[in-house]
Amino acid sequence: MFEFRLGVDDLAATWFAYSPLQEAVLGLRARRRPSLYPEQRPWIAGWRDRYAALDTELLDVLAAPSGFVPDFLTPRPSVPRPDFGGELARMARTPPEVVRADLLAAYPGGGCPLPPVLAAPIDDPAALAALTARIAEALEAYWTRCLAPAWWPRARSVLEADLAYRGRLLSERGAEGLFADLDGRISWRDGVLRLVDTTPVVQALGTSVVDVAGRGLVLIPTLGGRGAQTDITQDGPPLITYPARGRATMAEGLPGPATPEASPAGLVGLIGPARARLLMLLAAPASTTELAHRLGVTPGAVSRHLGALAAAGLLERTRHGRRVLYRRSGLGDALTAGPEPVPIPTLSGPEGP
Numbered sequence: 364m365f366e367f368r369l370g371v372d373d374l375a376a377t378w379f380a381y382s383p384l385q386e387a388v389l390g391l392r393a394r395r396r397p398s399l400y401p402e403q404r405p406w407i408a409g410w411r412d413r414y415a416a417l418d419t420e421l422l423d424v425l426a427a428p429s430g431f432v433p434d435f436l437t438p439r440p441s442v443p444r445p446d447f448g449g450e451l452a453r454m455a456r457t458p459p460e461v462v463r464a465d466l467l468a469a470y471p472g473g474g475c476p477l478p479p480v481l482a483a484p485i486d487d488p489a490a491l492a493a494l495t496a497r498i499a500e501a502l503e504a505y506w507t508r509c510l511a512p513a514w515w516p517r518a519r520s521v522l523e524a525d526l527a528y529r530g531r532l533l534s535e536r537g538a539e540g541l542f543a544d545l546d547g548r549i550s551w552r553d554g555v556l557r558l559v560d561t562t563p564v565v566q567a568l569g570t571s572v573v574d575v576a577g578r579g580l581v582l583i584p585t586l587g588g589r590g591a592q593t594d595i596t597q598d599g600p601p602l603i604t605y606p607a608r609g610r611a612t613m614a615e616g617l618p619g620p621a622t623p624e625a626s627p628a629g630l631v632g633l634i635g636p637a638r639a640r641l642l643m644l645l646a647a648p649a650s651t652t653e654l655a656h657r658l659g660v661t662p663g664a665v666s667r668h669l670g671a672l673a674a675a676g677l678l679e680r681t682r683h684g685r686r687v688l689y690r691r692s693g694l695g696d697a698l699t700a701g702p703e704p705v706p707i708p709t710l711s712g713p714e715g716p
Contacts, residue, residue, distance in 0.1 A: 365593055367556040367601060374538055378527055379582050380440040381522040384450035387506050388436045392426045402613040410509040416605025418429045418501035424478040433465035434594045439581055439602045447506055455499040459491035468595045514652055518586055524648040524689060525584040525607045527681055546591035546605045559589055560705040575601050588612045609647050630698055638668050642695055648688035
């Protein structure tokens, strides 16, 4: 168990971020145990051949059989929305002694020994530095060839939607309501945030008390976690990762036209099939680019329909940096809740963009 002690100032300085590097690294766990990540299985199948051409000897062991990854591979974000290249460069500068300690913590021996590719350089600082450079190169190739083209735009939208939801929740229910909603492993009482991780490796550590002490606690949604977790060693600034809300929708992000949604019979006649379909998709926030990708049409075509729906009061807009997310308004929710669902045709018909 981990106990994070937060004073009033610490609570005020708690913030949210997501990390593309963390998503790449933690996503490797889905390859080890695909049955636990059903929403990722179609994606993994789609890039199987591209992945096979990478440095799989190394990539396949970055996540231990226990599910842990060495902490240096997932550094705490320094800004809410870091870019992958900057995070990767920062990871590549990790001192050899930190790499060694984190590898041994993730692979503690016994039934979880270090794989040969990681064990060979473990006591040689120069070899560890070379290993870190090789890891960075392998992760960059994995990101470029498998994740960045289609998976990351969809994943980023899910993570952005989570951050938007947490912001609303904090304003409506305060810190206590926010923490209670993050994950079943997390509880909040009397200035202490408790994280109970039932993983045997963590249980063996006993209770770790973490005084935030002005360092700021960052909360990080992820698609690669089954429950809330934190760093194994607690040598760095305090952080907690938790399962992102809406991660089950990842399978909807596959290239090509999405599966037609069902809509109330009267909605199609009222606003047309193209706009009805967009309204059905926007139960969770999404960007113009993401919607275009999911529907297999151009962003310009989607943008015209979004503008019309927003002007009619059926959508709400939320800006996050340079991106705008759309979501159904209360009126939009009411219109999609009709009693007689009918299939919606694809957007390629006469009413489509």
